[in-house]
Amino acid sequence: MQFSVSDLVQIILSGVAMGSIYALMALGFTIIYNALRLINFAQGDMFMLGATFGLTLFVMWRLPFSVAFLLAGLGVAVVGMIIERTVFRPLRRYPVLNLIIATIGISITLRALALIIWGSQALLFPPVFGDKPITVGKLVLMPHYLWIIGIAVVVIALLQAFFTLTLPGKAMRATAQNRDAAALMGINVFRMDSLASAISAGLGGFGGVLIAPVFFVTTEMGALAGLKGFAAAVLGGFGTIPGAIVGGLVLGVSESLAASVVSAYRDAVAFVILIAVLLWRPGGIMGRKTR
Amino acid sequence: MAASRLASKEVRQVLGIGAVCLVPVVLRNNYYIHLANAAMITMIVATGLNLLTGYCGQISIGHAAFWAVGAYTSALLTTRLGWSFWAALPASGLVAAVLGYVIGRPTLRLKGAYLAIASIGVGEIVQLVLLNWTKGTGGALGIKGIPFPRLLGFELATEFQLFYLIFAVFLTIFGVTDGIVRSPLGRAFLAIRQNEVAAQFMGVDIARLKVLAFVISTAYAGVAGSLFAHLQGYISPYGFGFKESVGILCMALAGGMGYRWGPVIGVLLLTIARESFRYFQDYQLVVYGLLLIVVIVFMPKGVAGSVPELVDKWRGRLRRRGQRRGQPT
Amino acid sequence: MAVILDVRNLSKSFGGLVAIDDLSLEVERGTIHAIIGPNGSGKTTFFNLATGLYTPDSGEILFEGERISGLPPHVIAHKGIGRTFQNLLLFGDMTAVDNVMVGLQCRNRYSLVEAILRTGSAVTDQMYKEATKLLDFVRLGGSRDQPSKYLSYGEQRLLEIARALGTNPRLILLDEPAAGMNPQETILLTKTIRRIRDELGVTVVIIEHDMRLVMNLAERVSVLDYGRKVSEGPPEVIKNDPKVIEAYLGVTEE
Numbered sequence: 001m002q003f004s005v006s007d008l009v010q011i012i013l014s015g016v017a018m019g020s021i022y023a024l025m026a027l028g029f030t031i032i033y034n035a036l037r038l039i040n041f042a043q044g045d046m047f048m049l050g051a052t053f054g055l056t057l058f059v060m061w062r063l064p065f066s067v068a069f070l071l072a073g074l075g076v077a078v079v080g081m082i083i084e085r086t087v088f089r090p091l092r093r094y095p096v097l098n099l100i101i102a103t104i105g106i107s108i109t110l111r112a113l114a115l116i117i118w119g120s121q122a123l124l125f126p127p128v129f130g131d132k133p134i135t136v137g138k139l140v141l142m143p144h145y146l147w148i149i150g151i152a153v154v155v156i157a158l159l160q161a162f163f164t165l166t167l168p169g170k171a172m173r174a175t176a177q178n179r180d181a182a183a184l185m186g187i188n189v190f191r192m193d194s195l196a197s198a199i200s201a202g203l204g205g206f207g208g209v210l211i212a213p214v215f216f217v218t219t220e221m222g223a224l225a226g227l228k229g230f231a232a233a234v235l236g237g238f239g240t241i242p243g244a245i246v247g248g249l250v251l252g253v254s255e256s257l258a259a260s261v262v263s264a265y266r267d268a269v270a271f272v273i274l275i276a277v278l279l280w281r282p283g284g285i286m287g288r289k290t291r
Numbered sequence: 292m293a294a295s296r297l298a299s300k301e302v303r304q305v306l307g308i309g310a311v312c313l314v315p316v317v318l319r320n321n322y323y324i325h326l327a328n329a330a331m332i333t334m335i336v337a338t339g340l341n342l343l344t345g346y347c348g349q350i351s352i353g354h355a356a357f358w359a360v361g362a363y364t365s366a367l368l369t370t371r372l373g374w375s376f377w378a379a380l381p382a383s384g385l386v387a388a389v390l391g392y393v394i395g396r397p398t399l400r401l402k403g404a405y406l407a408i409a410s411i412g413v414g415e416i417v418q419l420v421l422l423n424w425t426k427g428t429g430g431a432l433g434i435k436g437i438p439f440p441r442l443l444g445f446e447l448a449t450e451f452q453l454f455y456l457i458f459a460v461f462l463t464i465f466g467v468t469d470g471i472v473r474s475p476l477g478r479a480f481l482a483i484r485q486n487e488v489a490a491q492f493m494g495v496d497i498a499r500l501k502v503l504a505f506v507i508s509t510a511y512a513g514v515a516g517s518l519f520a521h522l523q524g525y526i527s528p529y530g531f532g533f534k535e536s537v538g539i540l541c542m543a544l545a546g547g548m549g550y551r552w553g554p555v556i557g558v559l560l561l562t563i564a565r566e567s568f569r570y571f572q573d574y575q576l577v578v579y580g581l582l583l584i585v586v587i588v589f590m591p592k593g594v595a596g597s598v599p600e601l602v603d604k605w606r607g608r609l610r611r612r613g614q615r616r617g618q619p620t
Numbered sequence: 621m622a623v624i625l626d627v628r629n630l631s632k633s634f635g636g637l638v639a640i641d642d643l644s645l646e647v648e649r650g651t652i653h654a655i656i657g658p659n660g661s662g663k664t665t666f667f668n669l670a671t672g673l674y675t676p677d678s679g680e681i682l683f684e685g686e687r688i689s690g691l692p693p694h695v696i697a698h699k700g701i702g703r704t705f706q707n708l709l710l711f712g713d714m715t716a717v718d719n720v721m722v723g724l725q726c727r728n729r730y731s732l733v734e735a736i737l738r739t740g741s742a743v744t745d746q747m748y749k750e751a752t753k754l755l756d757f758v759r760l761g762g763s764r765d766q767p768s769k770y771l772s773y774g775e776q777r778l779l780e781i782a783r784a785l786g787t788n789p790r791l792i793l794l795d796e797p798a799a800g801m802n803p804q805e806t807i808l809l810t811k812t813i814r815r816i817r818d819e820l821g822v823t824v825v826i827i828e829h830d831m832r833l834v835m836n837l838a839e840r841v842s843v844l845d846y847g848r849k850v851s852e853g854p855p856e857v858i859k860n861d862p863k864v865i866e867a868y869l870g871v872t873e874e
Contacts, residue, residue, distance in 0.1 A: 041537070091588060091591075094591040097344065097548075098544070101537075102584055105580045105587065106580070109580030109581055109584070110580075112576030116573050267419055268415070268416050268420075271411075271416045272412075272416060274409070274411075275409055275413065278405055278408060278412075279398075
């Protein structure tokens with residue numbers, strides 16, 4: 001198989017775009033893991049809710065895309081906050097497995113509710129980023145990939161600013177490092193859990209509404225996206241923010257490259273890499289080598 | 292006295308088995324017998340998960356993959372190579388166990404939730420292979436015409452007949468598991484779950500035993516897969532995914548991890564729940580998901596663990612009330 | 621062979637922190653040997669090296685003339701070294717007797733099939749009896765069917781000793797066995813430790829902060845400071861060694 005330079009740029013661009021989405025998902029997993037030591041299997045459904053909320057706001061209510069985008073993300077964040085308050089908080093004392101299974105219960109419930117509201121048909125989200133390719137010299141670029149990358153960069157930059165510049169952001173990092181010490185310093189750790197849950201849900205939501213104009217919207221779309229986001233988080237080194245971003249990008253690009261060779265196994269790439277990383281570098285690409 | 296206790300225990304066992312044997316006669320309806328058959332197959336997988344998680348403390352979130360491997364092994368051996376069911380059944384367990392060993396050995400040497408994470412990956416990969424390796428697995432169409440098991444020249448072709456076959460296999464697995472749990476091996480498993488660090492200083496080879504628990508549980512899943520293939524007569528890659536993996540894990544947890552009857556109770560409870568929620572139609576899964584959350588929040592040890600505790604609490608309250616009425620002590 | 625545990629030029633550091641620094645030490649068979657030193661002087665690290673939790677950076681440990689450093693913990697347990705833990709690591713939901721039975725299982729190695737077949741009540745009864753004997757030995761016979769997490773602090777320490785004895789060790793390492801015990805319990809513990817040596821013939825190495833107990837019990841004392849051995853000898857000598865006083869109190873001899 002022969003690739004031209006233009007093909008290769010195209011492949012890598014779409015890989016980086018998908019990778020940005022995975023990075024948002026992986027960040028969602030990471031932030032809630034750092035706060036609650038919890039692998040949240042409902043994270044994929046936050047992604048789905050972002051897309052479906054966005055669809056309703058943009059197509060049904062005819063809001064401008066930028067407003068629909070923001071409201072969808074915030075709406076999913078509110079859902080995350082409600083979940084933390086009603087399910088995670090009462091379960092804090094119990095073994096992790098219970099919490100994990102509870103997130104699965106949440107996932108089943110949300111997906112079933114979404115099915116009732118939006119139906120089982122794949123829904124089309126109109127292309128908002130324009131579908132005319134841009135030509136730069138010999139290169140042909142799809143505009144929606146550029147938009148996705150741009151918006152994801154802004155979201156991640158804002159998140160980083162939140163963690164390093166604002167007081168609640170710093171408090172959240174402190175809580176993640178040492179919960180008891182943070183509580184002794186007067187930080188309301190439960191509020192931090194709530195905030196972490198909201199942010200991680202919101203990140204999933206933004207990912208969903210960003211990807212919606214590229215793919216169809218279905219109530220099952222969160223399942224695979226969630227697992228891949230999780231794979232990306234492990235790949236980069238679970239529990240670290242740079243790890244989540246690098247993991248997402250590496251996954252997106254390698255998936256895109258692999259898909260251009262063996263398209264049937266596109267979805268297997270994430271999990272093959274996942275297992276390879278666990279075997280040879282369990283701390284992740286960015287993590288220390290632990291053995 | 293010991294002899295009479297033993298006798299009564301055996302009598303109880305025979306009565307219990309006899310009662311289960313009457314189930315299909317009482318149910319009569321083919322659909323219900325089919326549900327019972329499917330439930331027993333699920334119980335086999337859940338029993339393995341209980342051994343792995345409830346006793347040995349390790350978590351697998353991809354067990355449907357081993358179930359699928361068992362089902363496909365049995366289906367391919369009987370349809371392509373003309374093996375008999377009786378040879379394919381143990382072979383399925385064996386193939387699943389070998390895959391379990393390959394996955395478990397490297398991941399279980401590491402501390403932490405690596406098995407849980409890797410098992411998710413394995414689950415997805417197995418499903419994609421089943422779907423895309425059309426030559427070997429029939430791809431999305433799956434494998435049709437899987438023969439019914441034959442016994443003494445007769446074909447076990449009805450749900451009613453298969454009930455007894457599946458029940459016999461389940462009973463064997465349940466008995467073996469019970470034996471493991473009561474043996475020194477079971478005590479060593481439990482020690483690992485309770486305190487891995489201390490266990491190794493007591494001479495427990497924790498890495499080896501964790502792999503062993505995982506291999507046993509994957510072998511059970513393989514055997515269950517074989518039964519499933521021959522019960523259905525047709526298998527496809529759908530129905531062995533992440534959803535199924537966590538579904539069985541949910542059942543085992545709801546029933547009570549680390550309790551002998553936990554998997555049986557959990558599977559019965561959630562199967563009956565799902566069937567009765569059929570009346571809610573669209574809301575079936577909503578109610579099911581909420582039920583799961585409620586069980587986890589209010590019965591963190593599952594039905595088998597939490598109900599006796601609640602009963603004890605209730606009895607204690609009664610006793611205390613009685614004491615208050617009598618003389619103060 | 622008089623020396624049961626022979627430590628030669630052992631070193632171990634974590635990151636930049638040197639926990640054990642060129643430590644050499646000999647434990648004579650049939651003695652009660654105490655290791656003392658201020659907090660952070662490397663005592664528990666030494667136990668963790670001797671029982672296989674850590675691998676030394678350099679140097680070696682010989683048990684009965686055989687090199688054991690670098691072997692995994694369960695292999696060392698099978699070779700005959702038992703231990704207890706400073707921060708109590710029991711199997712909390714299991715009964716006292718079951719805790720000891722986990723230790724007892726160390727005495728035999730079964731194959732998988734054997735292990736499953738050995739569920740017969742005769743075998744279990746036999747193990748139960750042996751476990752009960754060990755619990756009686758440490759005076760815990762009365763609470764044998766209690767889940768271990770419901771035992772008092774002092775009782776949990778005794779249960780750890782019984783569990784370690786279950787593995788049939790020839791050498792037992794006790795990490796602060798008297799911590800959290802009241803004076804009466806400490807006196808009983810002293811007697812129990814002496815009986816472990818006298819009646820069971822097990823060599824005892826003990827880390828302890830309670831100096832009265834150490835002086836009472838030990839025949840030989842090694843003093844560690846910053847991972848180095850600063851002094852060694854019979855308790856009477858150690859008591860008056862200015863180096864030891866310095867290590868504990870930080871007083872310079874001037």
